[in-house]
Amino acid sequence: MKKLLICLLTGVMLAGMASSASAHGGRGWYGGYGGWRGGWAPFAVGAVAGVAVTNAYYRPPRVYYTPQYVYPPQPQTAAYCPENGLYYPQTQACPSGWQRVAY
Known part of the structure; x- marks a missing residue:
């Protein structure tokens, strides 16, 4: 289930980057109005999302310790x-x- 979630989020991020990159038409990354209008924001969003997904996916399981009761011998x-x-x-x-x- 987690692998499916990671693949889905990666696909959404790549699709978002592709649609933002082609928003200027045929001008490309460096031409036209001073380059790609998105700037560093899509990369920052992608990095934060990647860190969040990786942290949720690779976090070790929680360990619960139960108290050890020592009863005196009867x-x-x-x-x-x-x-x-x-x-x-x-x-x-x-x-x-x-x-x-x-x-």
Whole structure:
């Protein structure tokens, strides 16, 4: 798509320059009323347009950085039954209630 846009803009600029250059008829670039009436303006417009198109076409893609979140490690805990003296996988029920124990 961008190549098509560049070709289209180049064609429009060349067509504009050709129509401006032949505005004086058969007198050419240097004859008649002091040369080509456009002067430096068409070249300046072409240069600015070329820089704008080139900058839009060849610009590197944006890089977005996401913040890196560092979470503190969570303490490992186990369920302990003080009545039985066993941990959760070894016993399934604890009448007095479970206690969380960090290990």
